[in-house]
Amino acid sequence: MPEYGVSSHLTPFLPYIEKARSTSFSSDWRMPDSLSRPIEIGTLAKWLKTCDTHHNGHCQSQHFVNADQTPTWLVNVRRQCIERACPGHRYVALSYVWGKAESVSLTTTTVDSLLILGSLDNVVLPRTIRDAMHLVAALDLTHLWVDRLCIVQDDDAEKHAQIKAMGSIYAQSYFTLIAAQSFDASGQLSPRPLRRSPPPGWTGTLANPWRGPKSDKEVMKLMALDLLRTIWFSRGWTFQEFLFSRRKIIFHNNTVNWECHCTSTHETQQVLEEEPCQREAPQTSSLGVDIDPWPNFHRYARLAALFTPRHLTYAEDVLDAFAGASTAFARVYPGGLVTGLPAMVFDAALIWQPYHPLERRKPAVMSDEDAILPSWSWVSWRGNVHSESWQSGHDYIKRQTTQDSQEQHTVDNTWHTLSTLQWSHSASLNTSRFPITVEAAEWRKRFADSPAQALPSGWQKNAGPGCTDTYFTHSTLPGHDFSYPIPIGLSDGRAVRSRFLHATTRQARLRMLPKAYRAFASGCAVAGLQGPDGRLAGCLRLNDYEQNVRGNLPAEPCLLVELSAGVVELGHPAAADGDLLGHPLADVFDEWSIPSWEQKTGTYRFYNVMWVELKEGGVAGDSVACRLAVGRVDKAVWEAVATEEVQVTLG
Numbered sequence: 001m002p003e004y005g006v007s008s009h010l011t012p013f014l015p016y017i018e019k020a021r022s023t024s025f026s027s028d029w030r031m032p033d034s035l036s037r038p039i040e041i042g043t044l045a046k047w048l049k050t051c052d053t054h055h056n057g058h059c060q061s062q063h064f065v066n067a068d069q070t071p072t073w074l075v076n077v078r079r080q081c082i083e084r085a086c087p088g089h090r091y092v093a094l095s096y097v098w099g100k101a102e103s104v105s106l107t108t109t110t111v112d113s114l115l116i117l118g119s120l121d122n123v124v125l126p127r128t129i130r131d132a133m134h135l136v137a138a139l140d141l142t143h144l145w146v147d148r149l150c151i152v153q154d155d156d157a158e159k160h161a162q163i164k165a166m167g168s169i170y171a172q173s174y175f176t177l178i179a180a181q182s183f184d185a186s187g188q189l190s191p192r193p194l195r196r197s198p199p200p201g202w203t204g205t206l207a208n209p210w211r212g213p214k215s216d217k218e219v220m221k222l223m224a225l226d227l228l229r230t231i232w233f234s235r236g237w238t239f240q241e242f243l244f245s246r247r248k249i250i251f252h253n254n255t256v257n258w259e260c261h262c263t264s265t266h267e268t269q270q271v272l273e274e275e276p277c278q279r280e281a282p283q284t285s286s287l288g289v290d291i292d293p294w295p296n297f298h299r300y301a302r303l304a305a306l307f308t309p310r311h312l313t314y315a316e317d318v319l320d321a322f323a324g325a326s327t328a329f330a331r332v333y334p335g336g337l338v339t340g341l342p343a344m345v346f347d348a349a350l351i352w353q354p355y356h357p358l359e360r361r362k363p364a365v366m367s368d369e370d371a372i373l374p375s376w377s378w379v380s381w382r383g384n385v386h387s388e389s390w391q392s393g394h395d396y397i398k399r400q401t402t403q404d405s406q407e408q409h410t411v412d413n414t415w416h417t418l419s420t421l422q423w424s425h426s427a428s429l430n431t432s433r434f435p436i437t438v439e440a441a442e443w444r445k446r447f448a449d450s451p452a453q454a455l456p457s458g459w460q461k462n463a464g465p466g467c468t469d470t471y472f473t474h475s476t477l478p479g480h481d482f483s484y485p486i487p488i489g490l491s492d493g494r495a496v497r498s499r500f501l502h503a504t505t506r507q508a509r510l511r512m513l514p515k516a517y518r519a520f521a522s523g524c525a526v527a528g529l530q531g532p533d534g535r536l537a538g539c540l541r542l543n544d545y546e547q548n549v550r551g552n553l554p555a556e557p558c559l560l561v562e563l564s565a566g567v568v569e570l571g572h573p574a575a576a577d578g579d580l581l582g583h584p585l586a587d588v589f590d591e592w593s594i595p596s597w598e599q600k601t602g603t604y605r606f607y608n609v610m611w612v613e614l615k616e617g618g619v620a621g622d623s624v625a626c627r628l629a630v631g632r633v634d635k636a637v638w639e640a641v642a643t644e645e646v647q648v649t650l651g
Contacts, residue, residue: 014224015224015227015228015259016223016227016257016264019259019260019263035254036193038192038193039190039192039193039195040195041138041194041196043256044135044256047265048247051247055260055261058260059262060246069169070168070169070172071085071091071145071150071169072151072158072162074089074091075143075144075145075146076142077134077143077144078137079117080117080119080120080121081114081118081120082114082115082119082120082150085150090142090174091141091143092139092143092144092145092173092174092176092177093170093173093175093176094129094132094176094179095232095238095242095245096128096129096179096185097179097183097184097185098185099184101185101186102124103124103129103185104125105153106151106153107155108155109154120133126185126186127186127189128184128185128186128187129146129148131179132144132146132179132189136177138194141174145173147162163320164327165324165327166244166323167244167328170240170241170245170324171245171246173246174247175246177248177251178241178245178248178251179251180231180233180250180252181230181251216265216266216269220264223255223266226253227252230252230253232252234309235310235311235312236307236310236317237321238310239310239321239325240321240322240323244324244328246260248260255267291328291329292332293332293476293488293489293490294332294474294477294489295333295334295344295345295486297342297344297349297393298394298400301387301394304378304385305385305386308378308379308381308382309382310382311382315361315362315371315382316363316366316371318380319339322379326340327494330494330495331491331492331493332489333491333493334491335437336493336494336495337493337496338496339372339374339377340378341378343436343437344438344486344487345417346423347418347421347438347441347564347608348390348392348395348417348440349390350564350608351608352386353389353541353588354384354386354522355383355384355385355386355523356383356384356523357523358382358385358543359382359383360375360382361373361379361380361381361382372498372499374498375651376651386588388588389588391415391585392417392566393417395413395415395417396440396444396485397483398471398481398482398483399481400479400481414568415566415567416568418567419441420505420564420565420607421562422503423436423502425501426498426500426502427497429649434496434498440486444484447472447484447485448483456485458474458475458476458488459473459474460475472484474488499651500649502647502649503648504645505563505645505646505648506561506562506638506644506645507560507561507562508560508642509559511556511557512527512528512529512530513528513530513536513594515528516546516549516550517594518546519541519587520581520590521587522587524541524542524543524546525541525548526540526541526542526590526591527553527629528591528594528596529560529631531640532637532641535596535598536591536596536597537634538591538606538632538637539590539591539594539632540558540611541629541631542629543629559613560610560611560633561609561610561612561625561646562607562609562638562642563609563630565605565606565635566605566606567604567605568585568603568604569603570583570599570600570602571601571602580593589632606632609630609632610625610627610628610629611627611628611630611631612626613625613628624650624651625650
């Protein structure tokens with residue numbers, strides 16, 4: 001059931017909600033009753049001090065690991081100039097919306113002048129940045145990191161390096177100041193004034209007793225809703241800034257709130273609980289950011305689904321806006337990431353589906369040929385990607401302990417994606433091609449399908465009650481049970497940016513059923529695919545609404561290319577008597593909701609296929625194929641009709 005306009009399985013990644021306390025208020029909740037009511041700087045300082053003292057170092061920034069993960073420049077708010085960053089500098093990072101506000105920027109021509117004492121007093125700066133500088137000084141801190149003044153905007157090498165380090169820059173800040181109040185940088189940090197010394201007692205308007213929240217968690221739910229509706233939350237660049245920041249002071253909707261690894265709280269609470277953090281300590285890799293130290297594709301899929309709806313002024317910046325996250329995640333996925341798709345689970349990652357029809361990101365400045373926006377990657381589309389369509393990519397997760405409840409959650413997943421092709425990727429049609437190794441598939445074959453194999457170091461095979469439940473555990477990951485071992489530990493993986501995929505595959509042409517259907521759980525149209533005998537043999541999830549394609553499905557057969565194979569068990573307690581709409585995977589397998597679908601029990605075997613449109617030619621062997629839709633075809637039908645082997649290039 002969607003909550004706050006987002007699917008419930010995504011709520012752990014929303015602001016505030018998972019970290020707020022459920023305890024009742026000790027007194028009536030009051031809200032500021034006027035924009036003239038000051039924001040108390042002392043409250044913000046208390047939040048920082050309490051977190052410093054009582055949160056067991058969970059929220060503290062770590063020492064810099066190496067120079068390319070650190071800021072190059074910082075703003076000295078006391079000297080009103082920029083200066084070279086040093087390893088010992090404590091700094092606040094600013095997260096805001098650029099917009100079109102007039103401002104000086106750090107460039108190769110302005111750097112010398114901005115190093116001069118007091119130089120920032122005499123230049124044009126947006127109101128948000130000015131206010132942030134004043135607040136940092138009011139908190140008795142010295143340094144502020146803000147991209148406009150701390151990245152040399154016309155030095156491509158430095159700019160690219162700092163963009164790659166963005167996750168670490170925010171993760172290692174003393175805290176991140178989030179300016180979500182205004183539409184862009186020309187607006188105020190808050191329309192309310194700041195005050196150092198509050199009068200005794202808190203004054204404000206009592207909340208209506210029948211409408212007012214009854215606990216801190218209820219307040220933070222309201223605050224989360226407000227923050228989700230801000231321009232700041234909708235922007236692509238702010239995604240990783242929020243994701244990697246350990247501690248955040250957030251200005252929005254005429255108030256200010258706190259979130260750290262351990263808790264979240266609202267302005268009217270004023271103080272944090274002076275007690276140790278009850279949450280598990282964050283996992284900090286050598287990248288200096290809080291990510292799982294193992295390839296948790298379940299988490300990656302949810303994060304990608306939260307990123308895709310975000311707007312970018314320049315669509316060609318999408319990989320830069322995700323660079324901090326992709327650089328970090330690439331280190332825990334063997335083979336890294338290929339334009340947003342982890343190589344370790346590449347076959348499963350390639351079959352992503354829209355939850356609602358998506359909008360193709362179009363470059364604003366670059367040409368289509370120069371921009372890296374391939375149709376086969378989710379990064380090239382804006383809207384709601386269906387993260388559940390990636391479930392087969394984390395079929396190795398059997399049970400895992402949730403961060404907040406400390407209870408084990410069983411992942412009941414019998415859906416597996418099986419490699420049938422050798423994919424390679426390239427930056428252009430004429431440059432070197434690099435093979436993609438799908439490590440998860442190889443490890444599944446070695447250890448799940450061949451039980452006699454010796455286990456890698458750290459892994460242990462276990463048997464549940466009655467020896468019917470076999471699972472694997474790793475010595476460094478308590479609370480996680482796996483269906484088969486996977487590579488654990490940092491790799492040398494990189495986040496590469498490629499436009500093209502290449503493989504030798506099979507193709508076939510199948511007709512669609514004349515009637516389109518609406519997907520069982522998403523807003524997209526579903527087209528059934530006919531086998532040679534005219535019976536339903538599979539389906540495609542179309543990137544459009546059912547009412548738009550009604551009566552307009554193509555009469556000609558559609559060109560399908562094979563991506564991989566798959567298997568799923570139809571038997572499930574929730575799908576009794578063959579009612580597949582009760583199956584946990586019914587929201588992914590659209591064909592089950594088509595009335596003429598026949599198979600109700602047993603093992604469903606199929607091939608994953610992509611409906612493609614050929615560009616720059618008419619034969620798949622010498623053309624670039626672009627994604628139109630992804631779906632499945634029954635195994636027996638596909639093997640009967642897909643008799644033509646071709647070299648395919650996806651772009």
